[in-house]
Amino acid sequence: MLHPYKSQPIDAFWGRSISRNWDAISLRRESPILTSQDRIVSLGSCFAANLVPHLKKSGYTYIGEEPRHTAFDALPPENFSYEKFSAAYGNVYTPRQFLQLLDRVEGRFSPAEDRWFVGTEIVDPFRPGLRYRARTVVEYEALTQSHLMAVRRAFSKATVVIFTLGLTEAWMSKQDGAVFPACPGTVSGAFDDSKHIFHNFTVKEVVEDLGEIIGRLRAYREDIRLLLTVSPVPLVATATKAHVLEASTYSKSVLRAACGEIAGTYANASYFPAYEIITGPQAPDDYFESDRRNVSQKGIESVMQVFFASCADATPAIAISTSSVDGTPREMARRMVIAECEEAASEL
Amino acid sequence: MQESVLVVGQSHVRCLGITGSTIKSSGEKLDFMFQTVSPGPPKIEALLLYMGLMSPEKIVDVITEHANEKILVLLWQGNFHLSEYLILRQPMFDFVYSSEPTLPLLRENIIVPEAMVEAAFERPLGDLHHWINKIRARRPDIRRIIVAATPPPKGDEEFVRLRIQREFGLQRQEQLDTGSEYAVCAAVVRYKLWALFMRGYKKCAQSLDAEYLHIPVAAQDESGFLRPEFYEDDVTHANRRYGDLFLQHLQNYLQKTGDSDASSL
Numbered sequence: 001m002l003h004p005y006k007s008q009p010i011d012a013f014w015g016r017s018i019s020r021n022w023d024a025i026s027l028r029r030e031s032p033i034l035t036s037q038d039r040i041v042s043l044g045s046c047f048a049a050n051l052v053p054h055l056k057k058s059g060y061t062y063i064g065e066e067p068r069h070t071a072f073d074a075l076p077p078e079n080f081s082y083e084k085f086s087a088a089y090g091n092v093y094t095p096r097q098f099l100q101l102l103d104r105v106e107g108r109f110s111p112a113e114d115r116w117f118v119g120t121e122i123v124d125p126f127r128p129g130l131r132y133r134a135r136t137v138v139e140y141e142a143l144t145q146s147h148l149m150a151v152r153r154a155f156s157k158a159t160v161v162i163f164t165l166g167l168t169e170a171w172m173s174k175q176d177g178a179v180f181p182a183c184p185g186t187v188s189g190a191f192d193d194s195k196h197i198f199h200n201f202t203v204k205e206v207v208e209d210l211g212e213i214i215g216r217l218r219a220y221r222e223d224i225r226l227l228l229t230v231s232p233v234p235l236v237a238t239a240t241k242a243h244v245l246e247a248s249t250y251s252k253s254v255l256r257a258a259c260g261e262i263a264g265t266y267a268n269a270s271y272f273p274a275y276e277i278i279t280g281p282q283a284p285d286d287y288f289e290s291d292r293r294n295v296s297q298k299g300i301e302s303v304m305q306v307f308f309a310s311c312a313d314a315t316p317a318i319a320i321s322t323s324s325v326d327g328t329p330r331e332m333a334r335r336m337v338i339a340e341c342e343e344a345a346s347e348l
Numbered sequence: 349m350q351e352s353v354l355v356v357g358q359s360h361v362r363c364l365g366i367t368g369s370t371i372k373s374s375g376e377k378l379d380f381m382f383q384t385v386s387p388g389p390p391k392i393e394a395l396l397l398y399m400g401l402m403s404p405e406k407i408v409d410v411i412t413e414h415a416n417e418k419i420l421v422l423l424w425q426g427n428f429h430l431s432e433y434l435i436l437r438q439p440m441f442d443f444v445y446s447s448e449p450t451l452p453l454l455r456e457n458i459i460v461p462e463a464m465v466e467a468a469f470e471r472p473l474g475d476l477h478h479w480i481n482k483i484r485a486r487r488p489d490i491r492r493i494i495v496a497a498t499p500p501p502k503g504d505e506e507f508v509r510l511r512i513q514r515e516f517g518l519q520r521q522e523q524l525d526t527g528s529e530y531a532v533c534a535a536v537v538r539y540k541l542w543a544l545f546m547r548g549y550k551k552c553a554q555s556l557d558a559e560y561l562h563i564p565v566a567a568q569d570e571s572g573f574l575r576p577e578f579y580e581d582d583v584t585h586a587n588r589r590y591g592d593l594f595l596q597h598l599q600n601y602l603q604k605t606g607d608s609d610a611s612s613l
Contacts, residue, residue, distance in 0.1 A: 069441040069458050071433055075467055132461035139444035139462060146459035 018282045024306050027273050032312035033227055034160060039063055041086040041158040045093050045166025047231035047274070047295060049081035054304045055162075060311075062086070063157050066150035079129040086154040088147055090127050090181060093166040094201060095209035095258075097179040101126075102216040105152045111178035115140055116189040125180050128188040155220050163213075164274070165255040166231040168201040169239055169247070183239070198239045200250075206258035214266055226269045228259040232278035234293050252279075272310065274303045351390040351602060354415050357423035360498045361396045363580065363591035364423075370398070377401060380410050386595050390602060393418075407479075412487045419492045420483070421561070421598065426498025426549075428472040429541035430584050433533050435512075440531055445540040447547060448572075452536050465544055473548045480556050495553035496561045496598070497546045499586035501538040503573030508532060511583045539572050559605075564597035 010016045011026055034040065039061045042048055056062045066087040068078070082088040092098050103109035116123040121133040122140040127147075134140035155161070171183040174197045185191030201209075210228070217224045230252060238247030256275060263271040278287050278299050287299030355361060364385040370378045379401040386392035395414050399407060411420075442457040443465055453459070480493060502508055512532060533541075550560040567590055569575050578590035586594075 066458075069460060070437045071441060072460065072464055072468055075464065130461075132463040132467065134444075134461060135446050135463065136444065136449055138449045139446060142444050142453055142455075142459050143461060146455070 018280075022282050024277055024302055025309050027277065027306050029270070029272065029310035031270075032310065033270060033272060033307070034060055034311040036060065036313040038159045039157050040160050040162060041154050042162040042164070043085050043089060043092045043098065044162070044164025044229070045231040045233065046081060046091050047166065047233050048162070048164035048229075049084045049091070050295065050300050051162070051164070051304065051307075052084045054300075054307075058308060058311075063154050065154040065157075066147065076131070079131050082127065082130060086158075087151040088127065088130075089151060090129065091166070092163075093181060094168065094170050094179060095163075095165065095206050095213060096170065096177075096201065097126075097181060098163060099209050099213050099216070100179055101151065102155070102213065105148050105155070106216075109176075109178075111173060112175045113173045113178060113195065114144075116184075118188055123188045125178075125184065125189060128180075128182055155217065158217075158224060159221065160225045160227060161217060162227045162229065164229045164231050165206075165259065166233070167235065168206065168251040168254045169235065170199050170201065171239075172197050172199050200240060201254065203254050203257050203261070206254060207261050210258060210262045210269075211266075214262075214269060218268075223268065226262075226266070227272055228262065228269060229272045230255045230259060230275040232275045232295055232299075236293070272307060274307070277303050277306060352388075352418045353390050353392045353421060353598070353602065354395060354418045355385070355392060355421040355423055355496075355598075356395045356397065356411055356415070358397055358399060358425055359585060360423050360426055361394050363499075363586045363588055364392075364394045364595060365588060365591055366394055366396050379406070382414055385591075386599075390419075390599065392595060392598065404482075408482050408486055411483055415483070415487060415490050417489055417491065419494065419602065420490050421494045421496050422476070422480070423496045423498060424476055424479070424549075425472065426545070427584050428469065429538070429545045430501070432468070433541055434538070434583065435530055436533050438529060438531050440533060440537065442534070442537050443540065445544060447543065448540075451540060454534055454537065457534075457537075462544065465541065466548065469545055469548050472545075473552050476549065476552050477556065480552075480558060484556075493553075493556075493558040494561050494601075495549050495558055496594075497549060497563045498542075499563060499578070499590060500568055500572060500574045501535065501542050502576075502579055502583070503535045503539070503569065503571055504576060504579075505532075505535055507576075507579065508535075508583050511581070535573065536571075543572065561598065561601055564593050567593055 005012070010021075017026060036059075040055060041063050042052060042055065052062065063086045068075075068083055077083060078088070080090050082090045089101060092101065100109055100111070104111070111125070113125060115137075116125055116128075118133075120135060122135070122137065123133055124130060124140075124144060134143055170179045172179050174195055179199075180196075183191060184196050210226075214226055217226060232252075234248040235244055235251060238244045240247050242250070252275065259271045262269045277283065278295055283299070286296055287302065288294065289296050355364060366381050366383050366385065368381065368383075370381065372378060377398070379398045381394075381396040383394055384391065385394045393414070395411065397407060397410065402410070440454070440457045441460045442454040443460050443462050444453060445451055446462055476495070480495075483490065484493070509532060546562070550562075553560040567575060567578055567586070574586060574590070578586045578593070580587040580590075
């Protein structure tokens with residue numbers, strides 16, 4: 001009887017698939033991870049934000065429920081990734097943060113520490129880097145409600161959710177376990193050790209949270225799919241006593257192991273190996289920038305090449321919305337005002 | 349010494365009663381008009397600038413030539429909130445105006461931070477700042493500079509809709525109706541934009557040791573919009589009757605404040 005390795009494909013052997021004949025395309029998924037009918041929501045770490053422009057350009061339907069209104073497109077872009085994802089949640093690093101976002105949307109969770117008063121502004125602890133902040137409680141609550149409604153709309157429309165897991169290390173509220181995307185006091189707010197506590201998630205916790213997330217997403221749509229990836233970007237810093245390299249390896253290993261377990265357990269969950277493409281020993285040196293942390297454009301393109309090779313209808317025609325109204329709203333508004341006061345042109 | 353006042357601005361100055369043709373006998377367009385609009389006392393003169401036809405240097409020249417030892421009132425531009433936001437891509441936006449937080453909020457719209465709207469106003473407010481500094485640098489003898497608020501928006505949606513229809517034609521107007529890609533900015537949002545913009549005028553005036561004169565209260569209805577009796581037959585301007593009310597308001601203000609400057613207000 002032949003031993004089991006005899007029947008394994010070439011990809012199962014390091015020497016034949018990596019030491020020799022390496023081609024990243026060999027990592028493409030057998031079943032299409034996206035089709036032209038899909039409506040995509042994505043979230044995750046900053047690496048996830050890098051993928052969004054590629055998804056949008058590819059012609060797939062990327063849901064964007066909270067873009068900046070075009071009336072303000074002359075202003076500088078938002079900080080961080082608030083305007084990049086399907087709603088303005090910014091970077092979502094841990095499954096617990098994702099789970100709590102879904103629960104906040106559904107009114108199942110109302111964090112006790114849900115606002116920070118900083119000078120004359122009110123900061124959202126879950127979106128602390130927003131460029132433009134509320135000045136009154138009424139405004140803060142209106143903005144938060146509007147945001148959570150946009151998140152709800154996005155998930156209601158999605159057929160597939162791409163979640164890039166970034167971290168296991170997180171800062172939480174001692175009171176109710178609310179997970180902050182950044183340690184209070186770093187981007188904004190103030191750190192208080194009587195209120196804030198560090199937590200490093202375990203494989204078990206990540207698996208449980210991802211399982212809960214799948215349950216929540218199914219409430220929106222029974223056949224919704226969850227595509228998991230792990231960010232190859234190492235930790236910027238660790239709050240553990242370990243060296244940041246060891247802490248980063250722990251974090252990524254936990255996330256990777258949890259993704260494997262989830263993809264093996266749930267039929268509607270799968271894993272895409274962006275992490276391996278960038279960090280595997282086969283990866284060229286220049287997939288990272290010189291800081292050995294940020295992924296280079298070349299690295300991102302390599303990931304996207306394999307990603308789109310794993311999709312059905314990889315380059316469908318991009319549907320361009322055409323309008324029968326001549327010009328943009330601003331052009332029309334300007335024309336209206338100019339028609340009434342010709343000198344207004346000088347203030348435009 | 350009897351006070352003499354010069355009101356300077358663009359289209360909103362017309363309602364003060366400037367009359368006559370803007371075309372010279374040679375067929376050329378006038379780039380400014382200067383007339384006495386109230387014999388006084390105090391005598392009030394108006395300088396209407398067609399800024400699109402003038403170089404920045406000429407604008408300062410014309411203002412400073414006419415402002416000699418007068419109180420200078422800037423009824424300056426003030427349509428930015430309409431030129432940028434009268435017609436908007438749907439879904440439209442709304443915001444909580446912190447000075448009047450109880451105003452209705454159109455929750456079906458995208459709710460944007462007030463700070464973002466304010467940031468969008470920085471450019472036109474920076475322009476106002478720039479002109480005041482330019483005028484001051486050229487004529488330090490100008491006794492007082494008063495930045496006057498421009499008229500509030502018109503709350504009559506049908507009135508506004510018909511004037512837009514007149515400009516763009518019925519077919520385009522239908523494209524601005526509910527359900528289309530673009531729409532006319534809701535009246536309450538137009539009001540908030542105007543109020544926020546005028547708050548910026550006030551802040552700008554105060555930062556430059558100038559004064560700010562708000563519109564006559566009698567011009568506003570209970571929701572803050574321009575009363576219909578003061579409507580000019582267009583979307584953005586007030587009529588001659590409003591101009592008379594404004595002149596009376598200005599005279600009352602000058603009487604109350606005498607020769608005081610902004611620092612004692």
